Amino acid sequence: xxxxxxxxxxxxxxxxxxxxxxxxxxxxxxxxxxxxxxxxxxxxxxxxxxxxxxxxxxxxxxxxxxxxxxxxxxxxxxxxxxxxxxxxxxxxxxxxxxxxxxxxxxxxxxxxxxxxxxxxxxxxxxxxxxxxxxxxxxxxxxxxxxxxxxxxxxxxxxxxxxxxxxxxxxxxxxxxxxxxxxxxxxxxxxxxxxxxxxxxxxxxxxxxxxxxxxxxxxxxxxxxxxxxxxxxxxxxxxxxxxxxxxxxxxxxxxx
Numbered sequence: 001x002x003x004x005x006x007x008x009x010x011x012x013x014x015x016x017x018x019x020x021x022x023x024x025x026x027x028x029x030x031x032x033x034x035x036x037x038x039x040x041x042x043x044x045x046x047x048x049x050x051x052x053x054x055x056x057x058x059x060x061x062x063x064x065x066x067x068x069x070x071x072x073x074x075x076x077x078x079x080x081x082x083x084x085x086x087x088x089x090x091x092x093x094x095x096x097x098x099x100x101x102x103x104x105x106x107x108x109x110x111x112x113x114x115x116x117x118x119x120x121x122x123x124x125x126x127x128x129x130x131x132x133x134x135x136x137x138x139x140x141x142x143x144x145x146x147x148x149x150x151x152x153x154x155x156x157x158x159x160x161x162x163x164x165x166x167x168x169x170x171x172x173x174x175x176x177x178x179x180x181x182x183x184x185x186x187x188x189x190x191x192x193x194x195x196x197x198x199x200x201x202x203x204x205x206x207x208x209x210x211x212x213x214x215x216x217x218x219x220x221x222x223x224x225x226x227x228x229x230x231x232x233x234x235x236x237x238x239x240x241x242x243x244x245x246x247x248x249x250x251x252x253x254x255x
Contacts, residue, residue, distance in 0.1 A: 001096060001255050002026065005143035005218050006237075006248035007033040007104070007199075011064075014244050015043055021237050022050050027250060028070050029095050031102030031143030035064030042066065057091040064088050065102050065144075069095045082132070083125030090126075092133070098224065098255060099137030101130065103144035111168050119147070123174035131181050139255065140221040142183065145199075145246065147215055148175045150185065154214035156195065166215060184225040186218045186251040198233055199246045207238055218251045227253045 004027040008014040011032065022030070035042065035058055042056040047068060057078040058064040065088060067073055073093035080090050092101040103126065108119035134140055148171045152158035161167045179185065187196075197212025206212065220228060231251045238247040 001028045001098065001253045002250055003028065003098075003100065003141050003143065003218060003253065004030045004248050004250045005033075005102070005145070005216050006030060007145040007216060007244060007246035009034050009036075009244040009246065011035040011043065011066075012037055012041065013242065015046065017237050017240055017243065019046065019050055021234070021248065022052065022068075024236075025234060025248070025250065029098070029100055029141075030068040030248075031100065032066040032068065033064075033102070033104040033145045035066055036061055037064060055091060055093055057088045059088040062087070063104055065091045065104050067091055067093050067095075067100060067102050069093070071096050075099075080125055080129040082128045083122065085122070085125075089122075090129075094137070096255070097139060098253075099133060099140045101133060101140065101142045103142065103146070105144060105146045105148065107147050108165050108171070110165055111163070116165065120170055120174060123171075123177075127174070127177050127181065130178060130183070134181060134183075134221060138221060138223045140183075141224055141251070142178075142217075142219040145216050146175065148172060149213045149215055150175050150217075153194075154197070156197065156211045156213070161213070166213060178219060182222050183219040184222065184228075186220045186225060186228050187214070187231045187249070189225060189228055190231060192231075196233060198249055200238065202245055216246055216249050218249055220251065220253075224253060224255070227255050229254055
């Protein structure tokens with residue numbers, strides 16, 4: 001099973017890119033973030049024609065998450081019951097015996113800001129939510145844009161990023177707290193090329209210069225991580241005209 005995660009940064013803008021990538025990469029399950037549309041605008045018909053069932057949790061202009069799968073999505077849940085939030089950042093479903101939770105973690109804006117405090121509270125809520133999910137679903141994958149670079153090697157220049165937003169110690173501690181539940185960062189299960197990133201700013205020719213961060217992750221429960229055979233960042237969509245600033249990440253599992 002190929003499980004993917006991609007922040008498309010507006011599905012209405014990036015739908016042709018997504019459809020082309022689905023055809024080329026043939027993932028079995030995809031967690032999409034930042035759809036930036038309400039449910040009534042979501043392209044269910046186009047995705048069905050491409051061979052994918054879909055579930056969406058959207059809102060106008062901002063946020064929005066979706067799950068796509070070649071098999072039917074069952075036990076679909078939206079948002080976190082343990083954390084009241086008007087922003088649409090979580091969707092979960094079961095696909096082929098695997099529970100997939102797709103998240104778009106709060107950016108946080110700046111260390112010490114109100115949005116940063118909200119991010120830390122939101123991550124604490126996510127830890128509680130995932131702990132409950134793990135009790136029910138031993139095979140669990142958590143796809144998403146986490147807006148956290150877990151370690152200095154996940155940034156193009158630690159001297160620039162360390163201690164700032166996306167790389168502060170409280171954010172990284174919150175990420176480690178998720179792993180402590182019994183989750184593995186699937187990307188780090190394997191030896192990876194140096195300077196492997198998933199996001200690059202649109203400015204300063206950042207993608208061409210590989211000035212990026214690894215902030216998109218697929219976490220896997222111990223039972224699922226044992227079946228992981230490889231993880232790769234797909235750079236091709238980032239090279240297109242008017243691309244998302246993120247690239248898809250794909251983890252493969254023998255389930």
